[in-house]
Amino acid sequence: MSDLTSKLKTVWIQLSGHSYPIYIGIDIVPILAEELIRLGWKGKIGIITDTHVARYYLSLCEEQVKKVSPQGYVVHVLPPGEEYKTLQQIEEICTTMLQGGLDRSSGIVALGGGVVGDVAGYFSASYMRGIPFIQVPTTIVSQVDASIGGKTGVNHPLGKNILGAFHQPHSVIIDLNLLATLPERIYREGFSEIIKHGIIADEGLFEYCRDNAELLIQKDLNCLLYPVIRSCEIKADIVMKDEKEQNIRAYLNYGHTFGHAFEAVTQYKTFLHGEAVALGMITAAEVAVQMGFVSEDVPQRHREVLAKYGLPIHWSVLPVDEVMQSMKRDKKAKAGKLRFILPRRIGEVSIDSNVPEDFVRQALEKIKSPSN
Numbered sequence: 001m002s003d004l005t006s007k008l009k010t011v012w013i014q015l016s017g018h019s020y021p022i023y024i025g026i027d028i029v030p031i032l033a034e035e036l037i038r039l040g041w042k043g044k045i046g047i048i049t050d051t052h053v054a055r056y057y058l059s060l061c062e063e064q065v066k067k068v069s070p071q072g073y074v075v076h077v078l079p080p081g082e083e084y085k086t087l088q089q090i091e092e093i094c095t096t097m098l099q100g101g102l103d104r105s106s107g108i109v110a111l112g113g114g115v116v117g118d119v120a121g122y123f124s125a126s127y128m129r130g131i132p133f134i135q136v137p138t139t140i141v142s143q144v145d146a147s148i149g150g151k152t153g154v155n156h157p158l159g160k161n162i163l164g165a166f167h168q169p170h171s172v173i174i175d176l177n178l179l180a181t182l183p184e185r186i187y188r189e190g191f192s193e194i195i196k197h198g199i200i201a202d203e204g205l206f207e208y209c210r211d212n213a214e215l216l217i218q219k220d221l222n223c224l225l226y227p228v229i230r231s232c233e234i235k236a237d238i239v240m241k242d243e244k245e246q247n248i249r250a251y252l253n254y255g256h257t258f259g260h261a262f263e264a265v266t267q268y269k270t271f272l273h274g275e276a277v278a279l280g281m282i283t284a285a286e287v288a289v290q291m292g293f294v295s296e297d298v299p300q301r302h303r304e305v306l307a308k309y310g311l312p313i314h315w316s317v318l319p320v321d322e323v324m325q326s327m328k329r330d331k332k333a334k335a336g337k338l339r340f341i342l343p344r345r346i347g348e349v350s351i352d353s354n355v356p357e358d359f360v361r362q363a364l365e366k367i368k369s370p371s372n
């Protein structure tokens with residue numbers, strides 16, 4: 001391999017029957033050409049991206065594919081945003097790829113945020129009963145979360161991620177330089193997932209995010225390497241232990257039962273996902289206080305670090321009843337019981353399915369008060 005390898009960190013995901021590398025570094029998109037050679041795809045390559053990302057990075061990606069693809073390549077550019085994470089887009093991609101001549105020996109490069117990754121991944125899982133794909137994620141959320149672990153899918157009008165498949169990528173290329181063009185609010189919300197990884201598995205990562213917030217907000221890429229690498233290691237480790245979410249993979253949903261409900265009751269208009277998850281994590285920590293698992297300093301430490309990234313730490317008009325109803329409808333409520341991931345300390349969580357409804361209500365009430 002080239003001298004690029006000296007500039008990157010590789011984290012391997014080893015699963016029964018399939019292992020793949022996650023490359024993390026700065027200016028490492030050129031490794032895509034080497035990866036395509038290593039993987040040895042014989043057929044045409046399909047590149048899937050969205051209009052925002054295409055404007056900045058499609059040519060960079062095409063340059064690499066052109067170098068090594070004997071059969072050429074086909075590009076499909078999605079309109080940007082969650083509302084296009086639909087079956088209709090899968091059908092449209094299918095038309096482009098069939099007309100462009102992709103066959104069973106082809107592979108896909110997904111260049112974009114989590115929406116592109118989920119759609120391109122689901123397309124790859126289904127096209128001719130499954131072809132391989134590479135993830136080149138371009139948002140923090142997709143770099144530390146969505147591109148790793150093989151969950152792919154699209155939304156249905158009645159629910160998010162309702163149609164999906166587990167389809168692991170063959171390679172993930174995380175180039176921090178691609179974050180340069182990310183709008184500030186979308187960049188900052190990504191820290192919610194990084195901080196989440198700290199709370200569930202690594203107090204050191206949590207403290208790093210607290211102590212280096214200024215540099216990280218300014219997109220200091222050298223400072224960002226460590227939290228992105230640690231996040232990928234933590235997610236990879238959990239996925240390797242529980243690929244299909246039978247048990248501990250659920251830890252990654254920390255703050256998400258509340259977060260999804262906050263998103264749903266506001267019709268996905270008030271909060272970005274990471275913002276809702278920030279509030280959700282504080283709520284979960286308050287539930288843990290009610291349960292007697294932790295003292296008040298744990299939710300307080302959540303607030304301290306999340307606030308540094310401009311993430312919300314209270315919501316004065318939180319509609320408690322609506323949130324309760326929404327959570328009871330959530331697909332993660334098993335047999336009608338509310339199930340939560342709760343902290344035992346910063347760096348460790350557990351799954352608890354016997355949380356009294358009163359405790360949940362009291363925790364939600366606490367989020368309404370700005371004095372906390």
Ligand SMILES: NC(=O)c1ccc[n+]([C@@H]2O[C@H](COP(=O)([O-])OP(=O)(O)OC[C@H]3O[C@@H](n4cnc5c(N)ncnc54)[C@H](O)[C@@H]3O)[C@@H](O)[C@H]2O)c1
Nearest residue numbers: 052080113114115116138139141142145146151178181182
């Ligand atoms: N599969 C999983 O395990 C998993 C995990 C977490 C989230 N997700 C999914 O990921 C999606 C959210 O992903 P996201 O937060 O990356 O959002 P996104 O893909 O919608 O990207 C956010 C916005 O930023 C733009 N953008 C992306 N990269 C850019 C860049 N480098 N420069 C400028 N603009 C850029 C996009 O065009 C879009 O407008 C949701 O659909 C969620 O369900 C999946």
Ligand SMILES: [Zn+2]
Nearest residue numbers: 193256273277
């Ligand atoms: Zn999330």
